[in-house]
Amino acid sequence: xxxxxxxxxxxxxxxxxxxxxxxxxxxxxxxxxxxxxxxxxxxxxxxxxxxxxxxxxxxxxxxxxxxxxxxxxxxxxxxxxxxxxxxxxxxxxxxxxxxxxxxxxxxxxxxxxxxxxxxxxxxxxxxxxxxxxxxxxxxxxxxxxxxxxxxxxxxxxxxxxxxxxxxxxxxxxxxxxxxxxxxxxxxxxxxxxxxxxxxxxxxxxxxxxxxxxxxxxxxxxxxxxxxxxxxxxxxxxxxxxxxxxxxxxxxxxxxxxxxxxxxxxxxxxxxxxxxxxxxxxxxxxxxxxxxxxxxxxxxxxxxxxxxxxxxxxxxxxxxxxxxxxxxxxxxxxxxxxxxxxxxxxxxxxxxxxxxxxxxxx
Amino acid sequence: xxxxxxxxxxxxxxxxxxxxxxxxxxxxxxxxxxxxxxxxxxxxxxxxxxxxxxxxxxxxxxxxxxxxxxxxxxxxxxxxxxxxxxxxxxxxxxxxxxxxxxxxxxxxxxxxxxxxxxxxxxxxxxxxxxxxxxxxxxxxxxxxxxxxxxxxxxxxxxxxxxxxxxxxxxxxxxxxxxxxxxxxxxxxxxxxxxxxxxxxxxxxxxxxxxxxxxxxxxxxxxxxxxxxxxxxxxxxxxxxxxxxxxxxxxxxxxxxxxxxxxxxxxxxxxxxxxxxxxxxxxxxxxxxxxxxxx
Numbered sequence: 001x002x003x004x005x006x007x008x009x010x011x012x013x014x015x016x017x018x019x020x021x022x023x024x025x026x027x028x029x030x031x032x033x034x035x036x037x038x039x040x041x042x043x044x045x046x047x048x049x050x051x052x053x054x055x056x057x058x059x060x061x062x063x064x065x066x067x068x069x070x071x072x073x074x075x076x077x078x079x080x081x082x083x084x085x086x087x088x089x090x091x092x093x094x095x096x097x098x099x100x101x102x103x104x105x106x107x108x109x110x111x112x113x114x115x116x117x118x119x120x121x122x123x124x125x126x127x128x129x130x131x132x133x134x135x136x137x138x139x140x141x142x143x144x145x146x147x148x149x150x151x152x153x154x155x156x157x158x159x160x161x162x163x164x165x166x167x168x169x170x171x172x173x174x175x176x177x178x179x180x181x182x183x184x185x186x187x188x189x190x191x192x193x194x195x196x197x198x199x200x201x202x203x204x205x206x207x208x209x210x211x212x213x214x215x216x217x218x219x220x221x222x223x224x225x226x227x228x229x230x231x232x233x234x235x236x237x238x239x240x241x242x243x244x245x246x247x248x249x250x251x252x253x254x255x256x257x258x259x260x261x262x263x264x265x266x267x268x269x270x271x272x273x274x275x276x277x278x279x280x281x282x283x284x285x286x287x288x289x290x291x292x293x294x295x296x297x298x299x300x301x302x303x304x305x306x307x308x309x310x311x312x313x314x315x316x317x318x319x320x321x322x323x324x325x326x327x328x329x330x331x332x333x334x335x336x337x338x339x340x341x342x343x344x345x346x347x348x349x350x351x352x353x354x355x356x357x358x359x360x361x
Numbered sequence: 362x363x364x365x366x367x368x369x370x371x372x373x374x375x376x377x378x379x380x381x382x383x384x385x386x387x388x389x390x391x392x393x394x395x396x397x398x399x400x401x402x403x404x405x406x407x408x409x410x411x412x413x414x415x416x417x418x419x420x421x422x423x424x425x426x427x428x429x430x431x432x433x434x435x436x437x438x439x440x441x442x443x444x445x446x447x448x449x450x451x452x453x454x455x456x457x458x459x460x461x462x463x464x465x466x467x468x469x470x471x472x473x474x475x476x477x478x479x480x481x482x483x484x485x486x487x488x489x490x491x492x493x494x495x496x497x498x499x500x501x502x503x504x505x506x507x508x509x510x511x512x513x514x515x516x517x518x519x520x521x522x523x524x525x526x527x528x529x530x531x532x533x534x535x536x537x538x539x540x541x542x543x544x545x546x547x548x549x550x551x552x553x554x555x556x557x558x559x560x561x562x563x564x565x566x567x568x569x570x571x572x573x574x575x576x577x578x579x580x581x582x583x584x585x586x587x588x589x590x591x592x593x594x595x596x597x598x599x600x601x602x603x604x605x606x607x608x609x610x611x612x613x614x615x616x617x618x619x620x621x622x623x624x625x626x627x628x629x630x631x632x633x634x635x636x637x638x639x640x641x642x643x644x645x646x647x648x649x650x651x652x653x654x655x
Contacts, residue, residue, distance in 0.1 A: 087547070
């Protein structure tokens with residue numbers, strides 16, 4: 001089922017949580033709402049569920065305006081960040097809840113309810129724990145119960161609020177894979193909220209990046225990572241190096257260095273900011289190289305297959321009063337060949353940069 | 362003062378005691394223990410023993426005669442009636458107020474929270490006087506009540522009103538912190554799953570607060586049966602009609618009928634013991650519940 005939100009605006013006092021947000025969630029897709037805390041992603045999810053009312057704008061479920069429909073009638077499945085399991089009920093009763101509170105003429109008999117609950121518990125691999133109470137389960141198990149409970153009412157859409165937020169790293173990784181598999185199996189339109197970019201890129205079909213109540217970019221994981229639309233997206237997704245400078249034709253002047261760029265939409269002479277990923281920088285040890293940004297080696301972190309080199313800008317080249325930091329990732333063999341030492345003066349040559357006008361940064 | 366609050370942090374004491382680094386020296390320990398136990402004996406246990414010894418000083422027969430005296434029985438009946446009305450009323454009010462305060466945001470919430478505590482901060486005598494001023498013969502509604510032949514002051518309705526007022530905070534005060542701590546998520550989950558407001562309350566909210574609620578009700582009941590000040594002002598002390606047990610005790614005492622006074626008092630003391638027993642039982646249940654959660 002498709003979900004659309006149109007010009008949703010929501011304010012808490014002075015704070016604008018959602019600023020004219022319009023989005024389209026296609027049928028059957030798993031979409032991630034990604035952004036820093038306070039960007040409005042959870043509020044948007046709760047508005048779609050009906051747990052929060054927007055000040056203006058509309059929520060359209062399956063082409064039908066649901067803005068004035070009560071939560072109860074929206075038939076959405078919602079998985080809460082802290083699971084919100086009914087603590088006085090067994091796992092079985094938790095999952096059965098949505099089936100038991102139906103009006104009498106729609107309600108199935110007890111045997112049928114039990115059969116359906118057991119089928120769902122099988123699906124989330126928890127059938128053996130049906131008689132346990134939530135307090136006797138681990139975080140990952142609780143999360144799966146919450147999911148089974150949400151699925152029990154056969155929701156038209158599944159909404160998950162930070163589904164893995166409260167779990168430790170190991171379990172989180174496992175559950176992510178599991179959720180993706182489950183979604184492929186059930187094909188129910190799903191939206192999940194996360195502040196973890198790795199999680200969003202790994203699990204979702206589409207990523208919606210949000211910042212300060214606005215949508216910054218909507219795209220596939222590959223696209224948002226490879227071609228960020230705004231400086232915010234660049235900074236938010238993965239590690240990034242930032243160069244502040246001025247446009248001089250086909251070059252960006254950073255201090256005394258110049259970097260070539262292919263951006264056509266920036267005006268000659270304008271202040272600009274350029275981004276480059278750590279693996280897109282090359283370290284040149286010959287200080288007389290004419291191009292590249294000068295930097296001083298600060299630390300070389302030599303664990304893992306790739307080596308991370310941390311560098312500082314030259315003391316004189318401080319941008320806006322703060323020395324800039326750079327990060328370069330390269331294969332170990334290359335670093336060994338360079339024989340970097342702490343305090344060594346080098347130049348950083350980007351293989352690719354992406355330039356944005358400064359005021360947008 | 363909440364049931365849940367009372368059981369937190371037990372077991373910690375034993376850990377400190379077992380650890381030589383945190384253990385107090387013997388004389389400090391004994392000093393504190395002796396002071397506490399002496400106080401306990403003098404001010405808590407001795408009066409309790411005194412009530413029962415005084416009540417039985419002249420033998421079982423006098424005791425039985427005193428508590429089966431028609432006026433005494435009438436006072437017991439009235440006390441039970443007042444409790445039977447005011448406790449359920451406060452149960453409903455208390456749950457409604459706690460629900461509103463803990464689960465919703467609205468203007469004037471802070472004011473309402475303060476208002477709930479009013480009966481605790483006002484002297485019971487004043488509480489009684491308020492009702493005399495409102496419903497007494499010269500009160501605001503006095504003339505109207507007289508014309509319509511409704512008696513509130515110096516009658517059972519006045520006693521019930523005063524008791525409801527004085528005992529109002531118990532249930533609400535017990536539930537507000539509990540419900541605030543539990544948050545709204547479970548209720549939201551229930552509504553998303555299609556439960557109606559009543560189903561949500563009955564199946565989710567109520568089971569979560571049941572022990573806190575029972576605790577509040579027991580304290581409320583103890584106070585409702587034991588209230589003296591407010592009831593004394595509005596009752597009129599008509600023997601066999603508007604005398605509750607505490608008032609009856611006072612009358613007997615003022616008549617130098619000590620044995621009978623203590624006999625009726627012993628019934629109230631028994632009620633206190635039952636209350637304590639139930640209270641301990643609930644704390645034990647809650648503690649066990651907490652231990653299961655950890």
